[in-house]
Amino acid sequence: MRITLRVYATLCRYIPGASAGIPLSLELPYGATLADLMKKMGIPGEEVKVAFVNGRARDLNHVLEDGDEAGVFPPVGGG
Amino acid sequence: MWILRINMTDATYRLEEPSPAYKNLAGRAMTSTLVSDEVPPLCHPLGPHNKLVFSAGIVTGTAAPTSSRISVGAKSPLTGGIKESNAGSSWGPALARMRIKALVVEGLPKDKKMLGAFLTWDAAQDKPTLEFFDASDYAGRDLYAIYPEVYEKFGKGISVASFGMAAEYGYGNAGVVFNDMNKRPSRYSGRGGLGSVMASKGLKFIVLNPGGAPGVSMADKALFDEGRKKLLEALQTHDITKPKGALNSFGTAVLINILNEAGGLPTRNFSSGRFEGAASIAGEAIFEGVKERLGKEVYNHGCSPGCTIQCSNTWYKPDGTEHASCLEYESVWAMGANCGIDNLDKIATMVHLCNSYGLDTIETGATIGVAMEGGLLPFGDSGGAIDLIHEIGRGSSIGRTLGGGTEFAGKAYGVVRVPAVKGQGMPAYEPRAVKGMGITYATSTMGADHTSGYTIAPEILGVMGKQDPLSPEGKAALSRAFQATTAFIDSTGHCLFIAFAILDIASGYQGLIDECNGILGTKWTADDVYAYGAEIMKKERAFNEAAGIGKAADRLPEFMKTEPLPPHNQVFDISDSDLDSVHGEM
Numbered sequence: 001m002r003i004t005l006r007v008y009a010t011l012c013r014y015i016p017g018a019s020a021g022i023p024l025s026l027e028l029p030y031g032a033t034l035a036d037l038m039k040k041m042g043i044p045g046e047e048v049k050v051a052f053v054n055g056r057a058r059d060l061n062h063v064l065e066d067g068d069e070a071g072v073f074p075p076v077g078g079g
Numbered sequence: 080m081w082i083l084r085i086n087m088t089d090a091t092y093r094l095e096e097p098s099p100a101y102k103n104l105a106g107r108a109m110t111s112t113l114v115s116d117e118v119p120p121l122c123h124p125l126g127p128h129n130k131l132v133f134s135a136g137i138v139t140g141t142a143a144p145t146s147s148r149i150s151v152g153a154k155s156p157l158t159g160g161i162k163e164s165n166a167g168s169s170w171g172p173a174l175a176r177m178r179i180k181a182l183v184v185e186g187l188p189k190d191k192k193m194l195g196a197f198l199t200w201d202a203a204q205d206k207p208t209l210e211f212f213d214a215s216d217y218a219g220r221d222l223y224a225i226y227p228e229v230y231e232k233f234g235k236g237i238s239v240a241s242f243g244m245a246a247e248y249g250y251g252n253a254g255v256v257f258n259d260m261n262k263r264p265s266r267y268s269g270r271g272g273l274g275s276v277m278a279s280k281g282l283k284f285i286v287l288n289p290g291g292a293p294g295v296s297m298a299d300k301a302l303f304d305e306g307r308k309k310l311l312e313a314l315q316t317h318d319i320t321k322p323k324g325a326l327n328s329f330g331t332a333v334l335i336n337i338l339n340e341a342g343g344l345p346t347r348n349f350s351s352g353r354f355e356g357a358a359s360i361a362g363e364a365i366f367e368g369v370k371e372r373l374g375k376e377v378y379n380h381g382c383s384p385g386c387t388i389q390c391s392n393t394w395y396k397p398d399g400t401e402h403a404s405c406l407e408y409e410s411v412w413a414m415g416a417n418c419g420i421d422n423l424d425k426i427a428t429m430v431h432l433c434n435s436y437g438l439d440t441i442e443t444g445a446t447i448g449v450a451m452e453g454g455l456l457p458f459g460d461s462g463g464a465i466d467l468i469h470e471i472g473r474g475s476s477i478g479r480t481l482g483g484g485t486e487f488a489g490k491a492y493g494v495v496r497v498p499a500v501k502g503q504g505m506p507a508y509e510p511r512a513v514k515g516m517g518i519t520y521a522t523s524t525m526g527a528d529h530t531s532g533y534t535i536a537p538e539i540l541g542v543m544g545k546q547d548p549l550s551p552e553g554k555a556a557l558s559r560a561f562q563a564t565t566a567f568i569d570s571t572g573h574c575l576f577i578a579f580a581i582l583d584i585a586s587g588y589q590g591l592i593d594e595c596n597g598i599l600g601t602k603w604t605a606d607d608v609y610a611y612g613a614e615i616m617k618k619e620r621a622f623n624e625a626a627g628i629g630k631a632a633d634r635l636p637e638f639m640k641t642e643p644l645p646p647h648n649q650v651f652d653i654s655d656s657d658l659d660s661v662h663g664e665m
C-alpha cells in the first residue's frame with residue numbers, strides 16, 4: 001500500500017535530503033503500523049513524541065491503511 | 080517596597096508604602112488588583128480615570144531562570160475590559176531591583192505635549208528618584224529611529240518602555256514596547272491597546288537605570304536557591320526547553336507545522352485549518368533559511384536577561400543583513416497563513432513594520448485577514464498587506480479604520496466571519512479543531528487570548544498527557560485549571576514557556592513554588608498556586624462584569640458554531656452551560 005509521510009524538526013536528520021513538511025511517498029505491506037514505518041525510515045520510535053495520521057494523533061501501534069498521510073514530530077512547543 | 084505613582088495631570092510623582100494587602104502580589108496579580116481597586120470599570124480607557132500599571136513578577140530581578148517578565152495592566156481600549164499583557168525585557172528586572180512593586184501612571188495632561196520619565200536609584204536617600212524630560216522630538220516617529228537616540232541620551236545600563244505612532248492615534252491595536260537585549264524596540268505587551276493608554280497620558284518613555292539599587296529582598300535565600308536550581312534543572316532537561324531543544328533551535332514558529340498537521344492552523348481568516356504554504360513559513364524553514372543566508376547554523380537568543388530557554392530568532396536578508404527580530408509563531412501565522420501569504424521575507428517586513436509603528440502583530444494580521452475577507456484586497460496579496468500596515472502606521476483614514484482592530488474592521492467592511500472575542504482578535508489556534516483552546520478564548524477575562532489557558536499543551540503537544548483536541552469532554556475543567564495556573568505563573572514573572580518543563584517534571588514545579596516561598600516567606604503548596612490564580616481571575620471577572628462584559632460575552636463568534644471547518648469538518652460544539660462553568664465552578 002502507498003503511504004505519504006512528512007517528517008518535522010529534528011526528525012528530518014534521519015532521512016538524507018528530507019526537509020520538514022515535504023511529503024515522501026512510500027510503499028508498505030498491508031497491515032503495517034506507524035512503528036513499522038518508523039523502522040523502515042530509520043527513525044527511532046522513542047524520538048517520536050506526536051504522530052498524526054490524516055490529522056488525528058495516533059499511537060505508534062496504529063495500523064495504517066492505503067492512502068494514509070502520516071506526519072511525525074519530536075517534542076515541540078511554543079506559543 | 081514602593082508604589083511609584085506618576086501623575087500626568089501635573090507631571091509629578093510620589094512614592095508610597097504599599098498596603099499590607101498587597102504584600103504577596105506582583106506581576107499580573109498586582110496589575111489586576113490595582114486596576115480593580117482604583118479604576119472605575121465604566122471609565123473611558125483613554126480618559127482621565129484609567130490607570131496604566133506596570134509590575135514585575137515575584138521572582139523578577141533575581142537569579143531565577145527565565146523570569147524577566149513585566150506585566151502591564153489597565154482597562155483595555157480594545158476589549159473595554161481589564162487587561163494584563165506581559166513582555167520579556169531587561170525593563171522588568173530593572174524595576175524590581177529598584178524595589179518598585181508597582182509603577183502607576185495616572186491622570187491626563189492638559190496639553191498634547193509628550194514627556195519622558197527617567198528613573199534612577201538615589202543612593203543617598205536610599206530610594207528611587209524620577210526626572211521628567213521633554214519628549215516632543217520623539218513623537219510621530221519610527222521606533223527603530225528613536226530607540227538609538229534614547230540610548231545615546233541616557234547612556235549604558237538603561238531599559239526603555241515606550242509606544243509607537245499607532246498609540247499616538249489612540250488605536251485599539253497599539254502595544255507598549257520594551258527593549259530586547261540588543262536595544263531593539265521589539266518586545267511587546269502587545270495585546271489590548273495598552274500603548275494607547277500610555278500615549279493618552281502623554282508619557283512617551285519610561286527609562287530605567289537601576290545602577291546602585293539594592294535588588295530584590297528575600298525572606299529565605301537558601302530556599303529560593305534550592306527552588307531555582309530545581310527549576311533550572313527541569314528547563315535544561317526537558318526536550319522543548321533545553322539548549323538546542325525545539326524552542327532554542329526553531330523558535331516558537333516550530334508550531335506552524337504541528338498545528339497544520341492537526342488541522343488547527345487558522346488559514347485565510349479562519350476558513351480552513353490547513354495552509355498549503357505552512358512548511359515554507361515554519362520554524363524549520365526559518366532555521367534553514369538563516370543557515371543558508373549566513374552560512375552557519377544559528378541558535379536562538381534570549382529576549383531578556385537570565386533566560387535559559389532562548390527562543391527568540393532573527394531573520395536575515397539574502398545579503399546577510401538583519402531583516403526582522405523576532406519571527407514568533409503568532410506573528411508568522413498572523414501575517415502568513417491567516418492572510419494566505421507563504422513568503423518569509425514578506426512576513427519579516429510586516430513584522431518589522433509592526434514593531435516600527437508600535438502595533439500588535441496578532442491584532443494586525445487578524446485585522447488584515449478580515450479586510451481580505453471583506454474584499455479590500457485578495458488573500459495572498461503580500462504587497463497590499465504591507466501597504467495597509469503603512470496606512471495604519473501613518474494614520475490615513477483607511478489606516479485609522481484598521482487600527483481599531485479585528486472586530487472594528489469587520490463592522491467597517493460588513494464581514495460576518497470575524498474571529499474575535501470581547502473585541503480582541505483570535506490568535507493562531509482554531510477553536511473548531513482544538514476545543515479546549517476555544518473555551519479559553521471564549522472565557523478568558525482578556526478576550527481571545529491563547530496565553531491565558533494554553534490547553535494546546537495536552538491537546539496537541541503531548542505535554543502533561545495527551546487529550547483529543549476534537550473532543551469537548553472535560554475541556555471546561557481543563558481550561559479552568561490552565562487559566563488559574565497561568566494567572567499564577569504570570570504573577571511570578573517567569574515566562575509562560577517554563578510551563579512545558581514544569582508540567583512534565585514535578586521537581587521543576589516544586590522549584591517554582593520554593594522560589595516564591597523563599598522570596599515572600601510564604602508556605603505555599605501546589606493547592607495555593609491554583610487558589611492564587613483563581614483569586615486573580617475572580618477579580619478580573621468582577622471588573623469585567625461591572626464594565627458590562629458578562630456571560631453573554633463568553634462566547635465564540637456565531638460562524639464557528641455553524642460553519643464546519645476543513646479538514647475535520649467540525650463546528651465548535653461546546654455548550655453554553657459548559658462555557659459558563661469555567662467561571663461558575665471556579
Ligand code: SF4
Pocket residue numbers: 145146147167380381382383386387388389390391574575576
Ligand atoms: S523563552 Fe523566549 S519569550 Fe520566554 S523569556 Fe526566553 S526568550 Fe523570552
